[in-house]
Amino acid sequence: MKPLAASLLLMASVLVAAAPAAKPADVALRLRQRIDTLLLRRNKPDALPVKLPNPFAVVTGGVMRSDDSDDDTPVDGVKTPEAAPVDTNAEALARNIAKLRFGGMVTVKGVLQIVINDVPRKDGDVIVLDRNNAMTYLQVVHIGKNELTLRLNDATQTIRF
Numbered sequence: 001m002k003p004l005a006a007s008l009l010l011m012a013s014v015l016v017a018a019a020p021a022a023k024p025a026d027v028a029l030r031l032r033q034r035i036d037t038l039l040l041r042r043n044k045p046d047a048l049p050v051k052l053p054n055p056f057a058v059v060t061g062g063v064m065r066s067d068d069s070d071d072d073t074p075v076d077g078v079k080t081p082e083a084a085p086v087d088t089n090a091e092a093l094a095r096n097i098a099k100l101r102f103g104g105m106v107t108v109k110g111v112l113q114i115v116i117n118d119v120p121r122k123d124g125d126v127i128v129l130d131r132n133n134a135m136t137y138l139q140v141v142h143i144g145k146n147e148l149t150l151r152l153n154d155a156t157q158t159i160r161f
Contacts, residue, residue: 089155096129096136097150097157105143112143 087095103115113120116127127138127150141149141156149158 089153093138093150093152093155093157096138096152097159099129114143114148
């Protein structure tokens with residue numbers, strides 16, 4: 001045996017002999033602590049709170065206000081803003097027209113039709129828009145060569161192409 005290999009073997013045997021022997025109970029205890037640290041919260045999660053937070057509560061300015069409170073007392077001493085004013089029919093019509101996708105015009109059996117939201121429409125058709133679970137009905141009043149007229153309740157708007 002070479003002297004280098006013999007000295008390494010001698011040093012390794014001295015280190016093994018000098019190291020204290022670990023008891024099996026200590027190894028099991030350390031192993032259990034590591035497993036608990038990693039998996040205990042997953043196997044036994046914390047209990048949920050008695051009153052769960054409302055995921056649909058409106059958050060304004062960093063203050064959460066519950067919709068089920070009937071009083072007008074401010075939350076955390078901060079007064080909540082007033083409700084937004086209701087839009088007129090003309091404003092709602094303009095906002096909904098901005099969300100439409102126009103695909104082009106086509107003539108079917110001599111009737112001029114316009115493709116809106118991937119569906120061909122003709123005079124008198126109704127476009128149903130579902131925005132945030134609120135149904136809005138726009139009526140196609142007139143389709144011209146270079147224009148389209150839409151109506152929402154009593155408001156009408158003409159779009160020129």
